[in-house]
Amino acid sequence: LKIIFSICLVLLCLAGSLLISAVKDDGYGPFKPTPLPFSIPQGFPKPTSDIFAKNKRTEEGFQLGKKLFYDGRLSKDGEISCATCHQPFASFVTYDHDLSHGVNNSFSTRNAPALVNLAWMPALHWDGGINHIEVQPLSPITAHNEMGEKIDSVLAKLRKDTTYKRMFKAAFGDPAINSQRMLKAIAQFTGSLVSANSKYDRVKRGQATFTAYEERGYLTFKDKCASCHTEPLFTDNSFRNNGLALNRFHDIGRQQITQLRSDSLKFKVPTLRNVQVTFPYMHDGHIFSLHKVLDHYMNNIITSQPTLDPLLKNRIALTLREKNELVYFLYTLTDSSFLKDPRYAPGMFTPTDRVRKTHVEPEERHEGM
């Protein structure tokens, strides 16, 4: 009797397990995410906080984030995606635009910043208002003059799309779509945008040499610019008033976040990586060339502003020759392999196994260099 009983029990268990696996099979295949470890480029510091610590980078999460990044459905009218204002060929700024365009022919009040090496940025936006890469997209998605949409409407649109269901399942283990998963996936993509293969980087690695102009420009840079645009990220991530006039939007910058008068007119020091293609410059994009930017630092800083950065109180003295050499040096920060990287470019979704073969071989990885 004991034997019969135990056989019955075993059969019951087996039937149960079959039932479980039947329930488990939701038509999207098993959950086997491919880890995509994040490596730090040679010469880069350790990031101050590990943005992938609780959001492990996987091929599936990255691909989902990329699809979301290029998807206009994140906006009210279906036209504006993250990439509308963050274009890959322009180091993820809006190429040749002072202000970004939003829904209903609206304009934002600031110049879209480059999405480069965000894993090393403790705060995002010109005023540092965003404290974590994952929550950043909430701002442009919901702003009336950017994407003008509600998060629950975005999720409703995504839930109607079987491709998204499949991709959320592949990235997170089940097809449920919620704001946290969407934001984590986007962060996997944007946090992966590492630019560390410019001529400057190759020179640092001993794989290239500066021309005489570039070399002298580099010396001037180290002498007169590097205290704020610190190597190798070319920003110290601080907030400073660089002596621009209060603009027509009455944008007081950092003060809006901290409510401190001492932060009036302070904006984040932007990275200079790929600065050749990120024009126009400054928080409102009102300066269209690097030469004009240097003119500002040489001649146009408003020195009467109480919160002006002390380093700029005497402006910056540059000879015409130094100015030209400086621009030549800044051009060495252009990372064409980053600007043309197919992993970051828009395109139809490629099944992950093919992506793995074509894009994430270690020798092809940026970060591995």
Added chain:
Amino acid sequence: MLFNTVAHKFNQGSIPKKGCNFFRGSFFVTFLEKQKSKIKVLPIFLSFQLLLATSIAQNIKSGALEIHFIHTANGKEISLRDSTYTNPFGETYTVSKLRFYIGQLSVPGSGYKFGEDDYYLVNAANEMPIEISLKPGSYNGLQFLLGVDSLHNCSGAQTGALDPMNDMFWTWNSGYVIYKLEGSSPASTADLNHIEHHVGGYKGENNVATPIKLTTTQPFRILENKTTVIVIENNLDHYWKGQNDIKISDGALIMTPGPLSKKIAANFSNLFTIKSISLNP
């Protein structure tokens, strides 16, 4: 919009419960396959588990505590949008939205404590009691944090009660609104006489999350298999007047962390009282 009105304890969706994982994952199936050859071991293993499970279940004897929040002004329960109240400065106002976060709930002496990821969004538009199970005994109060601790303000995308869809997250200046009061008042100088008080802030001296400690005059009892109901009153009369005077005419729009949020938050410690305790039959 459903999410805006739900005041409920959510599970943190991204963290699957361990036991759940074991059952649904492939481990169990693989285990069965591996054990096919030693099939006689299995029933013993399973019955042992069954025994273990029943013995654990038998050991858990508990009662329930239901925590209700009521929102009052001028001694009356607040009715959203359609009733007018007067603050201690003679300014009349209506209330359209009233929401706040509760975390770190504990009942001293019971060993009960919220998990560190557990938050409730209390919402006057849709009251849902907080239900917890406690070991039977006699207790004399409860504690909670009004607000969201700093870690959950700066650790990226959250879910459940802290989902940014609940409209309690500043998208342009990351961080949670911990107490939201909206309505209108003739004393308001803002557009359409609106009142929009979004109180929050987590950094350094701007941190407004406030520990609340409520004690009862007499101990209340938790009985096995019975539900004790505790009603906590959120009295807006104390919102306007406490350590600081909050006049609508002085500032009807408060939407940032900093001095104005702090000024209101200084009144939070006297906002709540235990209104009643009863035993559900």
